[in-house]
Amino acid sequence: MHSxxxxxxxxxxxxxxxxxxxxxxxxxxxxxxxxxxxxxxGLTFPMNGVSLFWFEKLFxxxxxxxxxxxxxxxxxxxxxxxxxxxxxxxxxxxxxxxKFRGAGLLFYVAIASLIVPSIVVSLGIGLExxxxxxxxxxxxxxxxxxxxxxxxxxxMGIFTSGLGAHLTWTLPFGLLIxxxxxxxxxxxxxxxxxxxxxxxxxxFRHVVLPIIAPSLIGVGLFGFTLSWDELARSSQAMGAxxxxxxxxxxxxxxxxxxxxxxxxxxxxxxxFSVIAICFAAAILVQKRxxxxxxxxxxxxx
Amino acid sequence: xxAPALTTSKYAPYWQAAPIAxxxxxxxxxxxxxxxxxxxxxxxxxxIEPAFVSQNYLDVFDxxxxxxxxxxxxxxxxxSTLKFCLIVWAITLVVGFTTSYFLAFxxxxxxVQMALFMVCTIPFWTSNVIRMISxxxxxxxxxxxxxxxxxxxxxxxxxxxxxxxxxxxxxxxVHLFTPFMAVPIFNSMxxxxxxxxxxxxxxxxxxxxxxxxxxxxxxxxxxxxxxxxVITIVMGDYITIGVxxxxxxxxxxxxxxxxxxxxxxxxxxxxxVVLLILVLMIIFAMTKLVDIRKEL
Numbered sequence: 001m002h003s004x005x006x007x008x009x010x011x012x013x014x015x016x017x018x019x020x021x022x023x024x025x026x027x028x029x030x031x032x033x034x035x036x037x038x039x040x041x042g043l044t045f046p047m048n049g050v051s052l053f054w055f056e057k058l059f060x061x062x063x064x065x066x067x068x069x070x071x072x073x074x075x076x077x078x079x080x081x082x083x084x085x086x087x088x089x090x091x092x093x094x095x096x097x098x099k100f101r102g103a104g105l106l107f108y109v110a111i112a113s114l115i116v117p118s119i120v121v122s123l124g125i126g127l128e129x130x131x132x133x134x135x136x137x138x139x140x141x142x143x144x145x146x147x148x149x150x151x152x153x154x155x156m157g158i159f160t161s162g163l164g165a166h167l168t169w170t171l172p173f174g175l176l177i178x179x180x181x182x183x184x185x186x187x188x189x190x191x192x193x194x195x196x197x198x199x200x201x202x203x204f205r206h207v208v209l210p211i212i213a214p215s216l217i218g219v220g221l222f223g224f225t226l227s228w229d230e231l232a233r234s235s236q237a238m239g240a241x242x243x244x245x246x247x248x249x250x251x252x253x254x255x256x257x258x259x260x261x262x263x264x265x266x267x268x269x270x271x272f273s274v275i276a277i278c279f280a281a282a283i284l285v286q287k288r289x290x291x292x293x294x295x296x297x298x299x300x301x
Numbered sequence: 302x303x304a305p306a307l308t309t310s311k312y313a314p315y316w317q318a319a320p321i322a323x324x325x326x327x328x329x330x331x332x333x334x335x336x337x338x339x340x341x342x343x344x345x346x347x348x349i350e351p352a353f354v355s356q357n358y359l360d361v362f363d364x365x366x367x368x369x370x371x372x373x374x375x376x377x378x379x380x381s382t383l384k385f386c387l388i389v390w391a392i393t394l395v396v397g398f399t400t401s402y403f404l405a406f407x408x409x410x411x412x413v414q415m416a417l418f419m420v421c422t423i424p425f426w427t428s429n430v431i432r433m434i435s436x437x438x439x440x441x442x443x444x445x446x447x448x449x450x451x452x453x454x455x456x457x458x459x460x461x462x463x464x465x466x467x468x469x470x471x472x473x474x475v476h477l478f479t480p481f482m483a484v485p486i487f488n489s490m491x492x493x494x495x496x497x498x499x500x501x502x503x504x505x506x507x508x509x510x511x512x513x514x515x516x517x518x519x520x521x522x523x524x525x526x527x528x529x530x531v532i533t534i535v536m537g538d539y540i541t542i543g544v545x546x547x548x549x550x551x552x553x554x555x556x557x558x559x560x561x562x563x564x565x566x567x568x569x570x571x572x573x574v575v576l577l578i579l580v581l582m583i584i585f586a587m588t589k590l591v592d593i594r595k596e597l
Contacts, residue, residue, distance in 0.1 A: 009407075009508065010407050013399065013402065013403035013407055014403065014407070016399055016400065016403065017399075017400050017403045017404070017417075020396060020400050020421075020479075021420060021421070023476065024420075024421070024424050024476070025424070026439075027432065027435035027436050027438075027439055027476070028424070028427070028431075028432065028435050030435055030438050030439060030445075031431070031434065031435040031437075031438065034438055042443075043437060043438060043441065044437070044438045044441050044443040044444050044445075045438060045443075045444075045445060045448070087320075088320045088321050088324065089321070091317040091318070091320055091321070092317065092318055092320070092321040094313075094314075094317045095313070095314040095315070095317035095318035096314075096318070098313070098314045099314075100314035100315055100318065102318075102322075103314075103318075106318060106321070106322055106325075109322075109325050109329065109330065110321070110325065112329075113325055113329045115529055115530065115533045115580075115584065116329075116333070116533070116577065116580070117533055117534075117536060117537020117554065117576060117577070117580060118537055119537045119539055119554045119557050119558065119573070119576075120333070120336065120537065120557075120573045120576060120577050121328075121329065121332060121333075123332075123336060123557060123561060123566075123569060123570065123573050124329075124331075124332025124333050124335055124336040124573075125328055125332045126561070126566075127332065127335040127336055127339050127566060127570065128331055128332045128335045130566070131335060131339075161328075164324065164327060164328030165328060167324050167328060168324070168325065168328050168329045171321055171324065171325070175321065200310075200313075221426070222426075225426035225427075226426075228428075229426070229427065229428040229429060229430075231429065231430060231540055232537075232538075232539075232540055235558065236561055245428055245429075245430055248428070248430045248431065248434075249430050249540065249543075249544065252430065252433075252434060252544050253548070260434060261434070264428070264431040264434055264435065267427075267428055267431055268427050268428065268431055271426055271427040271428065272423075272427070274426075275423060275426055
């Protein structure tokens with residue numbers, strides 16, 4: 001670079017960067033500390049003793065209605081979104097390595113899905129399912145199908161419209177990561193596999209997949225965490241049920257005790273655990289690879 | 302990407318792309334179409350009827366043009382949202398650019414660079430609502446900021462305007478969305494050939510001249526992508542404004558949300574269409590300024 005010595009510019013920028021990191025993490029650290037408030041403590045400092053009181057209260061489910069159901073729902077939804085995001089993104093990534101009709105259009109739709117305001121997507125999905133419900137109900141009446149007339153209320157739900165809403169948010173990220181992965185991918189491994197007589201599926205399963213596996217952890221990380229924390233697209237798309245972030249948002253106006261910090265700490269802890277597990281997994285795979293050389297093509301992993 | 306075929310079939314890309322295409326069709330394109338269609342429907346207090354009326358759009362801009370020197374509620378709301386957009390965009394741009402510049406050009410070790418980059422992006426994977434709530438103990442009436450200002454004597458009594466105000470909304474926007482600006486800019490900067498920067502210095506350019514004439518022009522696509530992210534998020538926001546504004550500050554997103562809660566779907570849809578057109582116009586203008594495709 002320009003100067004080998006670290007001049008005042010470096011220290012100014014380093015200071016700025018340090019303050020930015022403090023700005024990013026400071027508030028989060030505050031609520032983690034405050035979630036250990038004593039039973040008499042309030043929403044702000046000073047700490048009134050240190051205790052697990054608010055966590056106990058949270059686990060007992062007092063004051064917070066149905067939070068554990070929402071918790072479980074969000075976790076299941078996050079896992080499903082995670083798996084679907086990885087599988088669908090890998091397939092789409094493979095497709096985009098070759099020319100196909102509509103590729104440009106599909107790409108622009110994916111980008112649009114990322115930047116169209118979430119409230120518009122959410123409203124749209126809500127409307128779509130309402131119209132669908134009306135159509136199904138009137139069909140049921142017209143054709144006299146009793147099951148629909150009696151039992152059908154709505155097609156909206158966490159794992160139908162809600163799942164779709166989350167995928168419109170996670171898939172563009174997944175696709176962009178896949179582009180980055182396949183941009184760096186050396187196709188000669190595949191050619192070698194094919195020359196040795198591997199079928200397309202064998203080539204994918206034993207050559208391509210092991211090579212891209214560590215990066216797929218990143219795609220999965222996006223899938224889970226973006227869904228776990230998703231709120232803007234969920235609001236009109238979940239039907240009658242709430243996800244955890246929706247419950248949390250509701251609590252911001254009603255709960256006035258550190259219990260909400262305890263819940264925040266717990267949710268953040270889960271986010272951080274998922275991130276840590278993903279990083280550990282990625283590093284482990286890298287290390288194993290460095291030790292053994294590339295195991296691509298050996299059919300392990 | 303000149304890659305060999307994964308499979309020999311020329312139809313392979315179609316079935317491989319089918320799932321993602323179907324999901325975008327079912328949960329993005331059809332919903333957008335439904336929004337446009339419903340925005341022309343009629344509604345009363347009790348029902349929503351298919352129709353083709355422009356009443357909803359007239360209602361959105363009711364009296365806006367007749368009273369023009371005075372701003373109607375809709376225009377005021379749009380203006381307020383645009384104001385937040387502009388302020389947040391400017392701050393995230395400066396902060397995002399400065400932090401990325403430090404990472405890309407002042408940190409020599411790739412490992413340290415990546416570690417610090419992760420430090421900046423990890424909050425992106427945590428809950429926005431919690432990150433908003435976490436300002437309460439700092440900005441509240443009995444919060445740390447008030448404690449600090451009182452103890453230094455800068456203020457004589459506790460200030461109420463730190464929380465549930467325009468200030469806290471703007472602060473939360475910057476807090477939440479700077480990574481959206483910083484990551485694309487950092488990505489652009491990492492692609493700059495360091496030899497170009499060297500050449501500028503060797504040619505006698507000062508740090509500022511290099512920054513202005515070499516680095517910033519080469520970062521334009523990243524800046525544009527980051528700006529699109531930040532602007533579209535702030536334009537459609539209703540959650541941050543709701544939580545950090547104490548449900549007292551208007552925004553377009555909030556108007557739509559309230560109308561949906563009252564089941565006034567046609568007018569909510571009309572508002573959504575107007576918002577969407579506005580956002581698309583902004584993006585179109587930005588892509589005219591900068592060719593983003595180079596970056597993708």
